[in-house]
Amino acid sequence: AQTVTQSQPEMSVQEAETVTLSCTYDTSESDYYLFWYKQPPSRQMILVIRQEAYKQQNATENRFSVNFQKAAKSFSLKISDSQLGDAAMYFCAYRSDPYTSGTYKYIFGTGTRLKVLA
Amino acid sequence: NAGVTQTPKFQVLKTGQSMTLQCAQDMNHNSMYWYRQDPGMGLRLIYYSASEGTTDKGEVPNGYNVSRLNKREFSLRLESAAPSQTSVYFCASSEDDRVAQPQHFGDGTRLSIL
Numbered sequence: 018a019q020t021v022t023q024s025q026p027e028m029s030v031q032e033a034e035t036v037t038l039s040c041t042y043d044t045s046e047s048d049y050y051l052f053w054y055k056q057p058p059s060r061q062m063i064l065v066i067r068q069e070a071y072k073q074q075n076a077t078e079n080r081f082s083v084n085f086q087k088a089a090k091s092f093s094l095k096i097s098d099s100q101l102g103d104a105a106m107y108f109c110a111y112r113s114d115p116y117t118s119g120t121y122k123y124i125f126g127t128g129t130r131l132k133v134l135a
Numbered sequence: 136n137a138g139v140t141q142t143p144k145f146q147v148l149k150t151g152q153s154m155t156l157q158c159a160q161d162m163n164h165n166s167m168y169w170y171r172q173d174p175g176m177g178l179r180l181i182y183y184s185a186s187e188g189t190t191d192k193g194e195v196p197n198g199y200n201v202s203r204l205n206k207r208e209f210s211l212r213l214e215s216a217a218p219s220q221t222s223v224y225f226c227a228s229s230e231d232d233r234v235a236q237p238q239h240f241g242d243g244t245r246l247s248i249l
Contacts, residue, residue: 026175052237062225062240108177110238121166121185122193123229123238127177 019044021111023126030099031134037084038094038129040109048114051085051092056106056128065107068092096131104133137161141226141241148216148248156211156244158226166229167209168238169193169201171222178225184209216248 020043030036042051053065068076068085075083080100084093096103109126139160148154160167165186170178170193180193184203198220200212209228213220223245227238 023177054237060223060243062227062238064237067237115185121183121229122180123168123227124180125170125178127175 019046019049019111019113019124021109021124021126023107023109023129025129026127027130027132029132029134030096030103032099032101034099035095035097036099036131038096038107038109038131040092040094040126042090042092042109042111042124044090044111044113046113046118048117050112050114051083052110052112052123053081053083053092053094054108054110054125055103056108057102057104062108066094099133101133101135104131106130139226139228139239139241141224141244143244144242145245146247148213148246150216150218150248152216154213154216154246156213156224156226156246157208158210158241159208160226160228160239161207162228162239163206164228164230164239165206167203168227168229169199169209169211170225170227171195171220172225172243173222181211181224218248220246221248222246 022041049070051068055063066078080097106128111124142157168183169181182201184190187206226241229238230236
């Protein structure tokens, strides 16, 4: 069974600085997808970035980028030029390719709370 | 763009009462999901429906039932609420094609069982 581990319950970063949130996962599959979601105090779950496992190039979305290391099963999120609005819970999620695995589940990590200090 | 709509947003129940949480999506997604979120536990899958007419158990299905009423709607029922079911419940939907489609979430339902 697949698992997702976020080993940092809480992180802090100074405004305008860079922070990296860690995520590791365990799977025997070769085709899968990885996501980072942001959950601000409003409780809404917002997609931050996504990565297909077959793509070697790391995904980027403005100030957000990932370091995807498939062999190491690591998927970390880097936030550059941190802003006060980045303060939230961040969840890493794994999804199998439903066409090869037959499953439609997403598996979430336990989250990392990011504090941004002014 | 409504996306995923959950009702109600808040509910307080007494132990033993029953209740149905409603979820509807307007994105024509095939797959729908119910999660519960508890402090330090992340999101845990209760049930999911890969397509209309099918439902499957997730990680924590005990004490819950679901109904995929049609492609748009996926309800979660607590037949006899217990204090351990106090949680925030999220409904989500997604496409199930081969593109890395994310889940789209509702705003959550905060449920307290006294």
